[in-house]
Amino acid sequence: MKIIGLIIALSTGVLLICATGDFPRWADPASPASTHLSPHFIEKTMEETSVPNIVTAVLADYRGYDTMYETAVIFTAGLACFILLRIFVKEEPGDRLYRHLLTGVTVRVKEGTKLPPSEDFERIDATWTPPDLIIKTICRFLIPFIQLFALYVIAHGHHSPGGGFQGGVILGASIILLAISQDLRTSVRRMREKLDAVLCAVGVIIYAGTGALCLLLGLNFLDYSALASVLHCDPVTARSHGILIVEIGVGIAVMCTMIWIYNNVSSIGKYDEGL
């Protein structure tokens, strides 16, 4: 297998290197890639969509259809991880560990038995380590700021690098950070599985629904200028607002999918004990 792999990789490499022979010079301003389509995007974006960040404009408007499917790909991945890994168990399986908060004594509870209801016991993971004050405090302190930054990234995507994806991933990462620094149950309490899964679909629905609204308003699918009559503004501004709406949808979908995938992967679908 190693030799076959080497042969395939090398022959592909040779083919690719040979084909680079006729490429334009690297970073050449006169190359076809820089002269055919991109001048239109660079020069017309401002007057057609009034978004200074060209990447955002092309991403969500000119090639908005691609981006919708990209969101759908992420959604598909979340759904795939869910269907592959999630195990629905009625009772908690196996032995569970509880820690008595006052004394620090760890109690192992056998399968099928239950602990008397008491406020003093805290459920802990099998790989539990004593809480590190620094990590817990710093994470608790950081997470709101991370989330604030993520919202800024989504909202300011028109003017600076960023947008729905980056913001969504950062939002998702903040919840994942919570799950790592505390434990999975804490983060699932904050973001219930059902809410997460429904929001994941809702994010993509916001995107595709905006497109479908344009279609119902009489223009082509995803032609945000149709929103002008709803938003009471001129078509160019409507495009700018349309981009913001779909970016929010993308942000929600990406955030929830990242959390969904992480939860399923880190707990092997049991939603019980995480990393």
Next chain:
Amino acid sequence: MSQQYPALLVIVPLLSALVISAAGWINKRLCFPIAVAALGVAAYSSIGLLLRVLDEGAIVYRLGGWDPPMGIAYYVDHLNGLVLAVVSVVAFLNLIASKKSIELELPDKTAPFYALYVLQVTGLLGIVATGDAFNLYVLLEITALSGYAMLAMGKDRAQLSTLNYLYMGTIGACFYLLGVGYLYIVTGSLNMVDIANILPSLYESKAVLGAFIICLVGVWVKMAFFPLHAWLPNAYTHGPSAASSLIAPLVTKVMIYVMIRLILTVFTPEFAFNILAISKPIVWLACIAIFMGAILALAERNLKKMLTYIIVAEVGYMVGGAWLGNRAGMTGAILHIVNDALMTLCAFLVVSNIAYKLKGYAFDDIKGLVRKMPFTMGALVIGALSIIGVPPTCGFFSKWYLISGAIQASQYAFMVALLFSSLVNVVLFFRVIEICYYEPFSDDGAHGHGPPSEPMAEAPLTMLVPLFIVAAGLVLVGIYTGDIVNKIIEFAIPQGIV
């Protein structure tokens, strides 16, 4: 509203897939009706679209209202109008047929399964309709990811074989992406028609040649063309019935459509057939694919796995037909996309009926099955006749075009391969039918009191009716082949190919 058919075709399934996955958390019984409604709308609009294309010629739908090279456009002509109709109808019939088997095989995950099913169909329809090379890649990945998830829900070694499928599928998709990148760097465009307009001045360029080969190899991996077929049989065999009877008929066929689209629209036949002298080797490769597919199928003693090797051979038919480089061969290849989708669907629906009633589909399990499931077996006979290529069924006509194309191009090896494969198919299906008709159940043999009176235990009506529709479709498409060829495929092939 008919202006918006191209959009409706993919948007309705996409939105309803999302609604299904959300509704699954509220009430699982909502999912199936939503999925049926969505695919029904898709099938309706794809047929409406095909009729419009027949009236008015190719339709360009500008998504986002931007003109094609800037934005993404759908470009629907006779070729993909036909394929769209086939994809949506096959997906719709299979969904209805699969309801019971999904509920049996995946009792607590029906909702996400329906969502993935509809997403898969969305991806396939999008791949066929799109006129943008990069958009095709994104849709390819939706199709692939939902396919992996569905196939991996099967039993035995389903996860392992799906993981191998994932590796191979990703290599294929990445190669395609790389090929598009090479095209982009020399043309600066991503729209298929636009690329085709720029390319003629670059035919000598090594980069274009490289792009073509890489794209082609990527698509070949995805369609399981012979040396790159290793992922297919295991992945399709071990998947749940509903998933394999959706993916087996459609995914390979859609990838063949992509290859034909690359040849006809993006790189133009002039470049593919005349400037490059690679037609002959590819047809030889197709011959080997057909031979190997047939021989490997002979070695199998499991009905479903045998069918997967037949798919490998059929891919060889279509690749070879497309690369013969003449009108008859191309007609045969396009016609065979339609026919093979229906034939494979018929065969796999039979398999899913068997799996619904019996434990397995190895040859030992299906002995004497005809007494137990006579209607299912009747449909299998029609499907088998079509795969073999017996005249009233549609399989005969596409094979006829392929063979006459091979004679015109004087590629006699391809003709021999086709005849050989038909012969092997006769043997394969005769063996299956013999086992089903004549061999008694193994435990009945012990009693030895004349013919056993096995009670009939046919699959439920919701599984049988779609199967009969498909079987009738095989004959009907065969009867109306002339119309399909003269009214649709004739216009799908550019005049340049004689």
Next chain:
Amino acid sequence: MGDLIQIVVAKYNYWIYITLMMIGLYAMIAKNNLVKKIVGMNIFQTAIILFYVSTGAKRGATIPILEHGHGEHGAGAHVVHAVDYINPLPHVLMLTAIVVAVATLGVALALAIRVYNRYDTLEEDEILAKIREK
């Protein structure tokens, strides 16, 4: 000398991209461990993304965010020249590709975990041996 360096720089870039692709492809085919294959898959995808991004590079141009973007909208506010800004199209495409890559990664890891739960190993030859034993 300056020219030579330029040529080497130009070609060196493409060679390195292709080397990275070869590393990824080799790992996907030849490695025995399922997770190593997934690492290879990501390296392959990232190398392709690198290749695309480099097609957008433009000498003497700045990042594709328009200056004087704030304030009045529409034409006439500020004349934009295409040569001043890097080609944004490959960036857009590659945002999509990165997301596709992470989606594939998620599904692949989920599958690898399922395989591990069933066979208790990630080595492909050990798994095949276990299947043959049954």
Next chain:
Amino acid sequence: MIWQLDLAILTLVVIAGIAAITVKDLLGAAILFGAYSFMMCLLWSIMGAVDVSFTEASVGAGVSTVFFVAAVFRTTRRTRD
């Protein structure tokens, strides 16, 4: 764009890539892959693809690495190649 920096980082990227697929510990491979992604994102910001490098920094170097670590934690670190 400074070509010396570009070449240096390119070389580092290749080294990180080779290391990620040869190291005999899956957790190490995951971390090296994170390093690879992060250097890739530096490379892209040198080329002026700010949005792409931002995405790669959050997705490739951040979340992907977390997924890898989670999967390795749930399976095994052991590997023979």
